[in-house]
Amino acid sequence: MRAHDVVLFGATGFTGGLTAEYLARHAPADLRWALAGRNRGKLEAVRAKLAEIDDRFAALDLLVADSGDPASLRAVAEAAKVVITTVGPYLDRGEPLVAACAEAGTDYVDLTGEPEFVDLMYLRHDRRARETGARLVHSCGFDSIPHDLGAWFTVRQLPEGVPLRVDGYVRASGMPSGGTFLSALTVMGRLPAGARAARERAAAEPRPAGRFSRAPLGRPHRLAGPGWWAVPLPTIDPEVVRRSATALERYGPDFTYRHFAAVKHLPVLAGGAVGVGALFAAAQVPPARRALSRLLAPGNGPSPQRRARSWFSVRFVGEGGGKRVVTEVSGGDPGYDETAKMLAESALCLATDDLPETAGQVTTAAAMGDALLDRLGKAGIRFETL
Numbered sequence: 001m002r003a004h005d006v007v008l009f010g011a012t013g014f015t016g017g018l019t020a021e022y023l024a025r026h027a028p029a030d031l032r033w034a035l036a037g038r039n040r041g042k043l044e045a046v047r048a049k050l051a052e053i054d055d056r057f058a059a060l061d062l063l064v065a066d067s068g069d070p071a072s073l074r075a076v077a078e079a080a081k082v083v084i085t086t087v088g089p090y091l092d093r094g095e096p097l098v099a100a101c102a103e104a105g106t107d108y109v110d111l112t113g114e115p116e117f118v119d120l121m122y123l124r125h126d127r128r129a130r131e132t133g134a135r136l137v138h139s140c141g142f143d144s145i146p147h148d149l150g151a152w153f154t155v156r157q158l159p160e161g162v163p164l165r166v167d168g169y170v171r172a173s174g175m176p177s178g179g180t181f182l183s184a185l186t187v188m189g190r191l192p193a194g195a196r197a198a199r200e201r202a203a204a205e206p207r208p209a210g211r212f213s214r215a216p217l218g219r220p221h222r223l224a225g226p227g228w229w230a231v232p233l234p235t236i237d238p239e240v241v242r243r244s245a246t247a248l249e250r251y252g253p254d255f256t257y258r259h260f261a262a263v264k265h266l267p268v269l270a271g272g273a274v275g276v277g278a279l280f281a282a283a284q285v286p287p288a289r290r291a292l293s294r295l296l297a298p299g300n301g302p303s304p305q306r307r308a309r310s311w312f313s314v315r316f317v318g319e320g321g322g323k324r325v326v327t328e329v330s331g332g333d334p335g336y337d338e339t340a341k342m343l344a345e346s347a348l349c350l351a352t353d354d355l356p357e358t359a360g361q362v363t364t365a366a367a368m369g370d371a372l373l374d375r376l377g378k379a380g381i382r383f384e385t386l
Contacts, residue, residue, distance in 0.1 A: 002106075003079045004034045005351045007063060009097065010086035011035040012042040014301040015111065015141075017049075018340035019086060024050045024057055026379070027348060034061035036076050067093040070100065077104040082351045084343060085110045089186045091117045098125050098136060105132035107350045111343060113143035114187055115236045116194035119201040122361045130360040137367050139240055140346040141339035142172075145364050146314045146381075147237040147259065148244055149373055150329040152365040153383045155251055159321030163254035166318040168237075169223070169230055169262040174302075174310035174335045211253050213245035218258035226315075230260035244365035252320065262315070307333040315386075331381040338381060345375045 008023065010016040016037075023033060037043050043062045050057035063079065065072035067087055077083060077100035087093050090112040101108040102125040112118060118138045129136050139145070151166050158164050187194065215238035220231045238259040245251035302310075310333035318325045331338045346364060349355070353371045364372060377383055 002081050004032050004061065004081070006031065006033040006082045006084065006347050007036050007076055007080040008033070008084045008086075008347075009036040009065065009076060010084075011046050012037045012039060013086055015336060015340060015343075016086040017046055018336055019084065019344050020046055020050060021053065022340045022344045023348075024053045026344070028352065031348070031351070034063055034079075036063040036065045038064065038066040040064050067096055070096050073097050073100040074104065077101045077106045080106055082107040082109065082347045084347045086343070088112065088114075090114050091120075091186055091190070095121065095124070102126075102129040102132065102134050102136065105134050107135045107137070107347075109137045109140045109343060109346045109350065111141040111143070111339060112138050113236050115239060116187065116190060116197045118236065118361075119194075119197040122201055123197070123204060126360040133359045135350060135358055135367050136361045137346065137350070137364060138361070139236060140343050140364060142312065142334040142342070143235065144237040144240040145342045145346070145372075145376070146312065146329040146331075146334075148240045148363055148365050149369075149376070150314050150316050150327065150383065151241045151257060152244060152248075152369060153329070153373060154316040154318040154325060154327045155245075155255075157325045157327070157385065158252075158318050158323055160250065160252065162252055162321035163256075164252045164318065164320035165256040165258075166241075166316055167218070167258045167260065168241075169228065169260050169315045169317075170233060170312070171228075171262050171314075172310075172312035172334050174307070174312070174333050208246060208249075211246075211249070211251075211255075213242045213251065213255045213257075215239055215242040215257050215259070218260060223262070226262075228262040228264060230262050233259045233261040235259065240363050241365075244363040247363065247366040248369075301336055307337050310334065310337075312338070326386045328384050328386055329382065330384075341379050341381070342376065345379055346372060349375055 008016060008020055011020045020035060035043050035046055040062060047057060047060050063076055065076045073096050083101055083106055085097055090110060091114050094117055098108060098121050147168055154166050155164060217232045222229050238257055241257045245255040312334035313328055313330040316327045349368045349372045355368055355371055358367050373383060
C-alpha cells in the first residue's frame with residue numbers, strides 16, 4: 001500500500017500553492033496527501049498556511065525532492081498513488097518525474113501546454129507506463145480540460161456511428177503566470193524541434209482501424225449569431241481533443257475538431273496578432289528570449305482581486321448525423337483559480353473514483369471522462385447546452 005493517495009510536487013510555487021489550498025478546502029477528510037518540493041523551509045511555510053484553514057494540516061507530510069535529483073523523485077513516485085506536478089517549464093524540468101512515475105506505476109498529472117514535451121514523453125515513457133499500469137495525464141488545467149471535456153460533452157449529445165465535426169471558440173480574460181509565459185517562450189523558440197517530435201510521434205503512434213480523427217487549423221471567419229470574429233488558435237488543445245477522439249469510439253468513424261480564439265472587435269484581433277508576432281520573433285533570438293523571461297518571474301501571479309475579475313468561456317458547435325448542438329464550458333479565472341481546481345480534481349478523480357481501465361499516456365477524456373465532468377460541475381465549472 002502506498003503511503004499517500006496524492007503528492008503535490010511544486011507546492012511552494014504560485015499555482016502549486018493555490019492547488020494545495022484547494023485540496024485543503026475540498027479533498028475528502030480521509031485523503032492521505034503530502035507536499036513535495038526542493039526547499040523544506042518553504043514547504044513548512046505552505047503547511048503553516050494550510051494549518052490556518054484546518055489545524056489538522058499542521059501534521060501534513062513533507063517530502064523533499066528536486067527535479068535535478070532522480071533518486072528523490074523515485075522516492076516521491078513510489079510513495080504515491082497519484083503525483084501532481086506544477087514544476088515547469090516541463091521541457092526543462094519535467095521528464096525525470098514522468099520517468100519515475102512510469103517506472104513505479106504511479107498516476108501522474110501536470111499543467112503543461114508544451115506540445116514537444118508531451119510528444120517526447122509519449123515516445124520515451126508511454127510503453128513503460130502501459131507495462132506498469134501508470135496513467136500519465138498531461139494538460140490538466142486550462143490547457144486542456146475545458147476543451148477536451150467540452151468536446152466530449154458535445155459529442156455525447158450527437159448521434160453515434162456517424163461522422164462528426166466540432167468547432168471550439170475560446171474567450172477569456174486573465175493574466176498569464178510567470179511559468180506559463182516562460183513555457184510559451186520555450187515553445188516559440190523551439191518550433192523546429194517541436195515539429196520533429198510531432199513527426200516522430202505520428203510515425204510511432206498506432207491508429208485505430210476504420211476510424212479517423214483530425215484537427216485541421218481552420219480559417220478565420222465570423223460567427224453570424226454572436227457576431228464574433230474567429231481566428232485559428234494553434235495551441236496544444238486541438239491535439240489533445242484529437243487524441244481523445246482516437247482513443248474513444250464514441251467520437252465516431254470520422255471526427256474533426258477545429259479550435260479558434262473568438263473576439264468581438266477586429267482591432268482587438270489585429271492587435272493580438274501583432275503582439276503574438278512580435279513575441280514569436282523575439283523568442284527566436286536567445287538574448288531577447290532571456291530578457292523576456294525576466295518580465296514575469298515563475299512563482300508570481302496576480303492578486304486575488306485581479307483573479308476575481310477574470311473569466312473564461314469556450315463555446316462548441318457540434319454537427320453530425322443531421323443534428324446540430326451548441327454547448328459552452330465556462331468558469332472564473334482560467335490561469336490560476338480554475339486551473340488549480342481542475343488539476344486537483346483530476347488527481348482526486350484518479351485517486352478515488354471508479355474509472356475505465358487505461359494506462360500509458362492518456363487524455364483527460366479517455367482516462368476520466370464523465371467522472372471528471374461530474375466533479376468539475378459540482379466544483380463550479382459550468383458545462384451547459386445552449
